[in-house]
Amino acid sequence: MREPFLKRGPFLKRRPFAILAAGAVSAAVFAASGLAIVAGQAEAQDVVVEPAGPWACEPPDFDAGPAPMLGPVELRLVAGMLLAAQETVLGIRPDQAEAWRDYAGALVAMVPSGDRVERWLAPEGRAKAEAFDLVQDVADAAIERADKAKRLKQSVDVLKATLTPEQMALVAKTQARLVERVARLIEWQRGESFGAPL
Structure with missing residues (x-):
């Protein structure tokens, strides 16, 4: 009686790259199928499909009106x-x-x-x-x-x-954190990389 496929240790040991390749091919086929479906629906509805940008994982923009401002x-x-x-x-x-x-x-x-x-x-x-x-x-x-x-x-x-000196040191520490956050916010607004989220 043959052992189930997943219990065949030699196959898994000898062919890790084959498994990875099969996974990559499956993912590619799945992605291509999804693109084909989207393209077909867009063609049927006369919708132009634009390529995904760097923020493709984010939800689409929507017009929610102006944000409330503090007076x-x-x-x-x-x-x-x-x-x-x-x-x-x-x-x-x-x-x-x-x-x-x-x-x-x-x-x-x-x-x-x-x-x-x-x-x-x-x-x-x-x-x-x-x-x-x-x-x-x-x-x-x-x-x-x-x-x-x-x-x-x-x-x-x-x-x-x-x-006191201890209070002054605490103020300086708090100030350093505030300046760092402001600097990161400015870098984010300029489109520069600041290495870590705010």
Whole structure:
């Protein structure tokens, strides 16, 4: 009585390449059959079949409309939550709380309020605009941002003098991770290879 094919050890030992070749041929035939079916359906429906690109495994694009954007209030809330988490991780003590609050407030104030943009988004606001109002708004916004940046810089100087060396080291470590993620995001947007997912 002959042994089943899979139990024939000598065949498997002597012919691994034959098995691989048979698998490759089967895969090729299966792929060719699938392409033929797709091509036949496309021809019947007058659909142009385009070659698969590098992202062929991803689902096809679809128009889902614009993604929801965070407004100034939501952005400030997100910044506040992140700062609260960082305060907990750093272990801010009561004697450091005032310096931390000044820093956190100055940082959140850097988030654009959107007040100046709203004027130009509303039709009645645009109708009331006079000559050079847009340029003046841009200049005023830059001046206000510069003042807020100075306040932030001053609060950072005070905070650095308040934190312990261990807290400063933890801030530096967190900063390094943040910079790395931002750099990877920029490389991804430029189409460069960053070696690992975010």
